[in-house]
Amino acid sequence: MIVLNSSDGATFEVEESVAVQSQTIKHMIEDNCADTSIPLPNVNGVTLARVLEYIKKHAEAKDDEEGLKSFDAEFVKVDQASLFEIILAANYLDIKGLLDLTCQTVADQIKDLTVEEVRAIFNIMNDFTPEEEAKLRNDHAWAFE
Amino acid sequence: MSEKLSGEESLCQDVESLSVSKRLVRSVSQKLKRKNHRGEGEEDDDTRAVSLSCLTLYGRGGGCKVGAETGEEFVDYGGRRRSTSEETKVYAAICGKEETAVDCFAYGMKEKFWRRNNRRILQLKAAPHDSMNVFLPDDILEMCLLRLPLTSLMNARLVCKKWRSLTSTIRFMHMRREGLYQSPWLFLFGVVKDGYCSGVIHALDVSLNQWHKIDAAILKGRFLFSVTSVQDDVFVVGGCSSLTNFGKVDRSSFKTHKGVLVFSPLTKSWRKAASMKYARSSPILGVFEVGPDCLIRTQQNRYERRFYRSRVGGVSDVYEDPHRLSVRRQFRHSVDGNDVLTTHSKQHKLSGQKGENTCKDHKRYVVIAVGGLGSWDEPLDSGELYDFVSNKWTEIPRLPVDFGVACSGVVCSGIFYVYSETDKLVGYDVERGYWVRIQTTPSPPRVHEYYPKLISCGGRLFMLSVSWCEGEGQIGRRNKAVRKLWELDLMYFSWREVSVHPDAPMDWNAAFVADKSLIFGLEMFKIFGQVLDFVTMFDMSDTRTSWSHISRNHVAHELDAASCMTKSMAVLHL
Numbered sequence: 281m282i283v284l285n286s287s288d289g290a291t292f293e294v295e296e297s298v299a300v301q302s303q304t305i306k307h308m309i310e311d312n313c314a315d316t317s318i319p320l321p322n323v324n325g326v327t328l329a330r331v332l333e334y335i336k337k338h339a340e341a342k343d344d345e346e347g348l349k350s351f352d353a354e355f356v357k358v359d360q361a362s363l364f365e366i367i368l369a370a371n372y373l374d375i376k377g378l379l380d381l382t383c384q385t386v387a388d389q390i391k392d393l394t395v396e397e398v399r400a401i402f403n404i405m406n407d408f409t410p411e412e413e414a415k416l417r418n419d420h421a422w423a424f425e
Numbered sequence: 426m427s428e429k430l431s432g433e434e435s436l437c438q439d440v441e442s443l444s445v446s447k448r449l450v451r452s453v454s455q456k457l458k459r460k461n462h463r464g465e466g467e468e469d470d471d472t473r474a475v476s477l478s479c480l481t482l483y484g485r486g487g488g489c490k491v492g493a494e495t496g497e498e499f500v501d502y503g504g505r506r507r508s509t510s511e512e513t514k515v516y517a518a519i520c521g522k523e524e525t526a527v528d529c530f531a532y533g534m535k536e537k538f539w540r541r542n543n544r545r546i547l548q549l550k551a552a553p554h555d556s557m558n559v560f561l562p563d564d565i566l567e568m569c570l571l572r573l574p575l576t577s578l579m580n581a582r583l584v585c586k587k588w589r590s591l592t593s594t595i596r597f598m599h600m601r602r603e604g605l606y607q608s609p610w611l612f613l614f615g616v617v618k619d620g621y622c623s624g625v626i627h628a629l630d631v632s633l634n635q636w637h638k639i640d641a642a643i644l645k646g647r648f649l650f651s652v653t654s655v656q657d658d659v660f661v662v663g664g665c666s667s668l669t670n671f672g673k674v675d676r677s678s679f680k681t682h683k684g685v686l687v688f689s690p691l692t693k694s695w696r697k698a699a700s701m702k703y704a705r706s707s708p709i710l711g712v713f714e715v716g717p718d719c720l721i722r723t724q725q726n727r728y729e730r731r732f733y734r735s736r737v738g739g740v741s742d743v744y745e746d747p748h749r750l751s752v753r754r755q756f757r758h759s760v761d762g763n764d765v766l767t768t769h770s771k772q773h774k775l776s777g778q779k780g781e782n783t784c785k786d787h788k789r790y791v792v793i794a795v796g797g798l799g800s801w802d803e804p805l806d807s808g809e810l811y812d813f814v815s816n817k818w819t820e821i822p823r824l825p826v827d828f829g830v831a832c833s834g835v836v837c838s839g840i841f842y843v844y845s846e847t848d849k850l851v852g853y854d855v856e857r858g859y860w861v862r863i864q865t866t867p868s869p870p871r872v873h874e875y876y877p878k879l880i881s882c883g884g885r886l887f888m889l890s891v892s893w894c895e896g897e898g899q900i901g902r903r904n905k906a907v908r909k910l911w912e913l914d915l916m917y918f919s920w921r922e923v924s925v926h927p928d929a930p931m932d933w934n935a936a937f938v939a940d941k942s943l944i945f946g947l948e949m950f951k952i953f954g955q956v957l958d959f960v961t962m963f964d965m966s967d968t969r970t971s972w973s974h975i976s977r978n979h980v981a982h983e984l985d986a987a988s989c990m991t992k993s994m995a996v997l998h999l
């Protein structure tokens with residue numbers, strides 16, 4: 281069993297065979313840094329719990345494609361901030377499947393929004409001048425119809 | 426008191442100025458609500474997360490003004506500058522904790538707004554740049570944007586300068602291609618409207634099933650050209666223009682072009698490539714991808730040499746030269762002062778080109794054009810080869826003597842297969858520079874007017890051919906025509922039926938193209954006074970499914986029936 285410590289001091293136990301889905305953890309184990317427990321200062325307890333839920337499910341139900349698909353679909357139904365936390369954790373822990381899933385979710389959310397709506401969601405300032413923006417829209421006009 | 430009055434006036438104004446943003450807030454939150462459809466409890470979180478940030482965005486007038494006079498927590502908006510630009514300023518908590526009658530954003534948000542504590546508001550209260558966007562570092566943002574379909578990606582480029590620069594680098598586009606996040610786009614050329622070839626291109630985004638129109642004034646008046654896709658560009662080769670009635674499809678007096686144009690949909694730009702040696706209309710085109718160190722042999726036509734070898738089902742012909750003397754002779758000649766195209770390992774740019782599209786993957790492409798009709802509408806048997814690296818057309822050996830008129834061709838596994846109107850098949854080996862006559866099992870018998878179309882995907886060679894088959898359940902034997910997909914076994918050269926196209930073959934000039942594992946077909950025809958179009962798709966990788974209809978009657982209703990004859994199609998992954 282591998283012991284993981286989140287940034288806020290929570291402790292989690294997980295089987296090594298499951299934990300190695302995270303390349304980061306896998307390398308730590310290989311480099312013998314995992315004697316007592318692995319500290320993960322970049323991931324908080326709530327997020328780490330979620331991530332572990334994901335990798336546990338993917339380890340045990342590896343061959344059940346349909347089941348995993350529906351699990352994944354439910355898994356990403358979280359609020360925006362949590363989703364971003366999970367992405368950051370998946371990136372730090374280097375879990376490819378989870379990273380792909382969450383990035384695709386964000387892309388799907390952005391996909392149907394207009395430019396103004398994207399700015400609203402991400403709270404981005406429009407730093408184009410009106411002339412610049414008009415020119416850009418015109419250049420790609422055919423893709424906007 | 427005067428304060429209160431002015432407060433109410435500005436209140437009305439503010440409410441009005443907020444009307445657009447309210448709509449925006451509602452549409453955004455609704456969209457997210459739809460996407461994040463889940464059980465209760467969490468839903469509130471989500472809408473609130475969105476709405477709050479928007480509230481702060483657009484609450485520059487002061488947000489919940491109704492209760493403005495009641496609580497001291499309410500922000501004093503009187504002193505705030507009202508700005509109409511898109512600049513967002515995150516204001517302090519708009520409303521306090523009291524359950525006052527707040528009716529400003531009356532979309533049910535009122536209750537949600539008050540139900541929980543204000544922890545989230547305080548989170549968003551921070552500096553303007555403490556946004557969701559900042560939570561995601563650039564490399565992760567990039568990973569998300571990679572997965573956007575093209576039209577959404579174009580939108581993303583307009584969001585802000587950072588997003589624009591992130592998504593416009595060559596590296597980004599390269600990653601998008603390598604990661605297979607692209608999806609197929611069909612480009613329909615050569616349509617005729619009100620008698621004119623207006624040069625409009627219709628593009629179908631297959632994944633979203635949306636049609637787009639692209640104006641291409643440079644193509645005005647040109648018809649019967651051939652198109653083919655080369656990585657991210659479309660090659661437009663040859664064609665005709667009317668001399669008397671410019672712009673019209675008029676074959677009474679016309680000129681035939683040698684010119685070649687290249688269209689880049691991603692940048693909506695055109696450039697000219699070198700012109701061919703011979704003017705051609707409707708040439709047969711093939712695109713080879715060759716290794717960077719490949720030597721391509723071509724042969725000058727000085728001796729009008731027509732070397733060919735025949736192969737009968739794998740057994741060597743009795744006339745074949747066992748010592749390969751003819752081949753040695755050929756190579757000797759080809760080395761003697763004939764054109765041999767070599768690569769230059771360093772140079773990647775063509776003159777006058779932006780440089781964005783060439784050889785970024787170190788892949789080298791070569792385009793072959795054979796056949797077509799010449800300046801006097803005579804069928805041509807000459808062929809030429811275009812090399813991107815040198816931007817030159819060079820002649821290749823002519824089609825074999827008794828081949829006939831070429832009607833279709835495609836490149837498959839290094840050989841350019843060409844089919845003739847008399848059902849003969851030949852193949853051009855681009856690296857060795859000669860034609861091979863290919864003997865196959867008898868071609869599927871076909872309806873005479875429908876010339877077969879060769880297509881290739883996944884290293885396999887296919888043909889779409891219309892043949893007669895017996896009608897079912899009819900009294901007596903009624904024949905009906907049906908279009909079938911055949912595959913040529915490249916080991917034994919036998920034809921095998923793969924599938925039957927679901928639509929009755931109404932269009933004798935149906936366009937078929939293939940890319941990766943997908944085959945697309947576009948049929949356009951006039952019936953009962955209307956011009957109709959049908960787009961179908963066949964997924965080679967999915968053995969369970971057959972042809973599917975992906976679009977019906979989106980383009981043709983405004984077009985002339987002549988478009989059926991002049992249309993051509995290319996497929997790109999964008």
